[in-house]
Amino acid sequence: MVPPALYNGLALNLYTNALKAVTAKAGRKAGKICFRARNTDRWHILEVLDTGIGIPSALHERVFDPLFTTTTNSDRDPLGSGMGLGLALVRRGAEAFGGKAEVIAAPSEYSTCIQIRLPLSES
Numbered sequence: 001m002v003p004p005a006l007y008n009g010l011a012l013n014l015y016t017n018a019l020k021a022v023t024a025k026a027g028r029k030a031g032k033i034c035f036r037a038r039n040t041d042r043w044h045i046l047e048v049l050d051t052g053i054g055i056p057s058a059l060h061e062r063v064f065d066p067l068f069t070t071t072t073n074s075d076r077d078p079l080g081s082g083m084g085l086g087l088a089l090v091r092r093g094a095e096a097f098g099g100k101a102e103v104i105a106a107p108s109e110y111s112t113c114i115q116i117r118l119p120l121s122e123s
């Protein structure tokens with residue numbers, strides 16, 4: 001039901017956020033970003049996980065607010081400059097097709113998991 005261009009946009013937004021989060025985390029170990037997708041009987045589920053700086057649980061809803069960003073400082077990091085629109089658009093895009101976007105608990109080896117659910121049919 002979801003146009004490929006929208007699906008690509010959702011995935012790309014989550015990817016750039018994950019990339020910023022792993023880049024912002026200083027450390028010896030390389031960062032990791034994982035995409036996983038599956039279908040249940042009703043939903044297509046896309047999850048993007050990363051080992052970056054993480055999102056405090058108090059901000060799990062606020063990150064979807066338009067213009068909420070922690071990445072405005074772009075002095076040296078070309079990825080560092082954000083408008084805070086990505087996740088707002090991801091949620092709106094998913095909801096426009098009857099879906100959802102939320103922060104869910106990440107498995108222990110990851111810091112963050114963003115989950116998008118898209119209905120497989122209109123019923």
Ligand SMILES: Nc1ncnc2c1ncn2[C@@H]1O[C@H](COP(=O)(O)OP(=O)(O)OP(=O)(O)O)[C@@H](O)[C@H]1O
Nearest residue numbers: 017018021054063069070071082083084085086087
């Ligand atoms: N994977 C993540 N790990 C840690 N923090 C995240 C992650 N994804 C989003 N965030 C937090 O949520 C905020 C909002 O994300 P959002 O994608 O809406 O905006 P942005 O990436 O800052 O800017 P834009 O997407 O408009 O370029 C980010 O600034 C960051 O603080």
Ligand SMILES: [Mg+2]
Nearest residue numbers: 017082086087
């Ligand atoms: Mg973003």
